[in-house]
Amino acid sequence: MRFVAFFTALFMLFNVSGSTVVDRVENFRLLDQEHSAHELYYHKNAKAVVLMVTMNGCPIVRNLLPDLREIRAQFGDNVEFKLINSSLQDTYKSIRQEVDEFAFDFPVLVDDTQLIGEVLELDRSGEVLVIDTSNWNVVYRGPVNDRVGYETQRNDAKEHYLADALTAVIAGQPIAVPKRQTFGCLINFPERQQKAAHAQISYKNTIAPILKERCVSCHLPNGIGPWAMTSYEMIKGFSPMIREVLRTRRMPPWEVDTSLAEIHNARGLTLEERKKLVHWIEAGSPRGEGEDPLLAVKPLEKSWSLGEPDLVVEGPAFTVPATGIIEYQYPAIANPLDRDVWVRAVSIQPGETKAVHHVLIGTSEQDIPRGERRLDAVFKNYLMGYAPGAESYVYPKDTGVLVKAGGQIHLQIHYTAFGREATDVSKVALYFHNEPPTYNLRQQVVIGLDLQIPPGEARHEERAYFEFEQPAIIYSLFPHAHYRGVETRFDVHLPDGKIEPLLHVPRYDFNWQHSYALAEPVKVPAGARLVHRTVYDNSTENPANPDATRNVSWGLQSENEMLYGGFFFRWENGTSEKPVHDELNFQIAQFYGAFDDDFSGGLELNEMPGWIRNAFETGQLRQFDANKDNVLSQSEYRAFAEYRAQEARR
Ligand code: HEC
Missing domain, CATH: 3.40.30.10 (Glutaredoxin)
Known part of the structure; x- marks a missing residue:
């Protein structure tokens, strides 16, 4: 020793x-x-x-x-x-x-x-x-x-x-x-010598305006944030914590990588804003001169900011427990309308703002029994997704979504416990077009039904695509995975091989579901594919992982996983009166995008889901493999699907 x-x-x-x-x-x-x-x-x-x-x-x-x-x-x-x-x-x-x-x-x-x-x-x-x-x-x-x-x-x-x-x-x-x-x-490191200058950063002119712009929409009285930014004293008290959430990029939530495409409702801070806030805190959060702009922060108002709605419906009351994980809720409300309407905007008013992390809303023509609702029901005819600070969605100019009379209005609500029991009643408002709009705004999903995430694997990527049969315009993107999802992307693969990134969320978080609106709608030609990729962490390092020992496959429950990329788009050439696609094409596009793992456009034997492979190997489907290459092309599959539909009609 x-x-x-x-x-x-x-x-x-x-x-x-x-x-x-x-x-x-x-x-x-x-x-x-x-x-x-x-x-x-x-x-x-x-x-x-x-x-x-x-x-x-x-x-x-x-x-x-x-x-x-x-x-x-x-x-x-x-x-x-x-x-x-x-x-x-x-x-x-x-x-x-x-x-x-x-x-x-x-x-x-x-x-x-x-x-x-x-x-x-x-x-x-x-x-x-x-x-x-x-x-x-x-x-x-x-x-x-x-x-x-x-x-x-x-x-x-x-x-x-x-x-x-x-x-x-x-x-x-x-x-x-x-x-x-x-x-x-x-x-x-030029700023290292600037400690004295950092003490001069103005709370009134620099810090408070950044907070108002980036944080106050949630951190206000009655807002979803756990504390309100209503004075200098609050900021000073929370400043070590603010510094921490900025260094770890936890706040603002649902940050996107804006070095790719511009996102209209992105919430990130600029580099300069991030530096100013952290340097100011490291200099001791000096108050400086001037009045305190945060004293003017008013409590969150519950009003319909788009004006008097044409229809308001209320979800059922739900009691949010004080603590614990709460499974997604899927309430359905009878659609009170006795006529078809074209919706032009939707707004959501959460009842207990602190508890409601997101709400998705959609409608269905038929009633869907409780046990079958899950994620799907809201996407039958999707209207919008709410997240705090994004209460309304006014559809792009000249577009609308048709809601037929009757059926149900579906909500998917994610509640988060916030320390005391509360009862939520959330409200949905719809705004109608007087005349049918020029274009039909559509919602589709890129879906990865065959995902397989090996146990313990820390970075496992899954991908799927949706191929556009005709020129289309994409407006917004909604990535969805469960607790193992850690990073997610959307890109467009153009027919000439070029790849255009659309959205990258470097740190996906199940607790923050968000629809990202593209600042500029993106036009894509026929044959383009919208590719959705998500990285899953199934290791024990992922604090959200419910079980690192399981091979995880597709499932709606949160202990299983999803690769689910919703998007709003319209066909460039179709109008609301004259749709330009048929449902079978839609289904085929989604089906191939889900199972065609090597992106070749055809289904090889190893890519076929069980029932297709069975039908293929027992001969029922084999006759449709016209060129006998053991690959099921989309046109071969279409012939098979049409044959089956005919058989069913007989
Ligand atoms: C979209 C709403 C939203 C925005 C915008 C937002 N916050 Fe938060 N913030 C929350 C919620 C909700 C929590 C509670 C923790 C959670 O649920 O993740 C929170 C928690 C915090 C906390 C406490 C950390 C903790 O969980 O203990 C700090 C500090 C904070 N936010 C700072 C900020 C700052 C600074 C900004 C702006 C740069 C900001 N927030 C923007 C919603 C938001």
């Missing part, structure tokens, strides 16, 4: 002086070069997280990658490895180029606000930080080894600092020399 202590003391003499190793790294979430989200505390099951500081164009980092790979091969079961880039001059795009060119096989976390690098006291690329997940302390920072220096390198390292540190952390031992000098390129 003494011997060890002596050597440790001796090593300390050679340790670089200066600031100590960061004590507890607070949680953060950053996106990588592909815009996938990484959260530090997600890796609680690993023994350590290694962050290597990188910067495009740094020869030392490029040189050290093989060493890092070797170390990962040795420790990868226990340790999570990531790169982090805080450089001002690097962008997602230029980082992707660097990653491609030098075949990085580590995610590069993009610290685009520099907020994380500032606090971690990053300084030079090439440095590695070892974070012990038992207490989130940085237990080692310095070079990977002694192989690479400025304009010098050896074939082999003599000292293996990082590997030694990891061996020690895994064994629960202290690290002999926790901090060493790194060779690498200096990173410019």
Whole structure:
């Protein structure tokens, strides 16, 4: 023991002086070069997280990658490895180029606000930080080894600092020399010298207006937010928590990646807003001069903001328990209308705002028995989805949705317990067109019925598509998965092979269901496919995962999964009077999109669902494989479906 202590003391003499190793790294979430989200505390099951500081164009980092790979091969079961880039001059795009060119096989976390690098006291690329997940302390920072220096390198390292540190952390031992000098390129952190200026950020002119714009729609009296932003004192009191939700990108919820397509109702903060808020909080949340704009925040008003509705219906009363998980509710209300109407706008007024996380609404011509409602009923003839701050949907110009007389109005309501029992009665308002509109606004889904998520797998992607038989215009997108869904996307695959990204939600959250309205409707030609992809985390690291030991397949219950991408669109050439498609085409498009896993357009044997494969192998369907290639093309399937329909009519 003494011997060890002596050597440790001796090593300390050679340790670089200066600031100590960061004590507890607070949680953060950053996106990588592909815009996938990484959260530090997600890796609680690993023994350590290694962050290597990188910067495009740094020869030392490029040189050290093989060493890092070797170390990962040795420790990868226990340790999570990531790169982090805080450089001002690097962008997602230029980082992707660097990653491609030098075949990085580590995610590069993009610290685009520099907020994380500032606090971690990053300084030079090439440095590695070892974070012990038992207490989130940085237990080692310095070079990977002694192989690479400025304009010098050896074939082999003599000292293996990082590997030694990891061996020690895994064994629960202290690290002999926790901090060493790194060779690498200096990173410019201009705001680091600006601490005095941060204390001058104006609460009145800068901070309060950001909060009003981005947060107050939920954080107001009677709003869904658990506390209201009604004064400087409230903000000051909550400021450490505000800083945390900004660093972890938990608020505002349903954030999208706006570097792709513009989303009309996106809620993210700009980089500048994020920096201003966090720097102001880090400077002690100074009050500064001027009146307090938040004193003017009024309680949420329950009124129909679109004016007097043509029809208001009320859902049944539901008692929300004080705590616990509440399964989705699927109430149905008899449609009181005795005539067909074209709806032009819909509005929802939740009764107990704090409890209602989302409401979807749709209608059906026939009554659907209680046991069969589930997710489907609202999508028979979908009208809108409510989320806090998005109470109304005014349909795009000249479009409408036909609601036939009779039948039912369906709601799907997601309640969240908020600490006291409450009774909710939510109301729906419909606004009608006087004349039939020019276009029929339609709702469809991309659906992945054959999804299979292996147990324990942390990043499993499923995809499905819907192919447009005619030119169409897409207006909004609604991704839906359950507790294992963590990231979701929509892209358009054009017939010429080009791919256009439409929506990317880097961190999908079952608790926040949201319809994303495209800022500009997107026109797609015939033959284009709307592709929906979702990444599922079925590992124990996913705190929402109900059971990491199960192979998970499709199911409406939340312990099963869904790949379900709703979208509003209209046919470019069809009018509300003259539909331009037939139902069978619709069904076939959806069916192929669900099962054609390799996107070839046909169904190979291994892609066929059981009953089709049976029919195919017993010969009943085989005769429809006109060209005998063992692949069921869409036209072959259509011939079969038409034959079956005829048989049924006989
Ligand atoms: C769409 C509604 C909505 C918006 C917009 C929103 N919040 Fe929240 N916020 C909530 C809800 C609901 C909660 C309660 C936690 C939950 O359910 O996720 C919450 C919780 C919080 C908390 C407490 C964290 C916790 O769960 O303990 C903070 C702090 C916070 N929000 C800050 C903000 C800030 C800052 C903004 C704006 C940048 C913002 N929120 C925007 C709805 C919202």
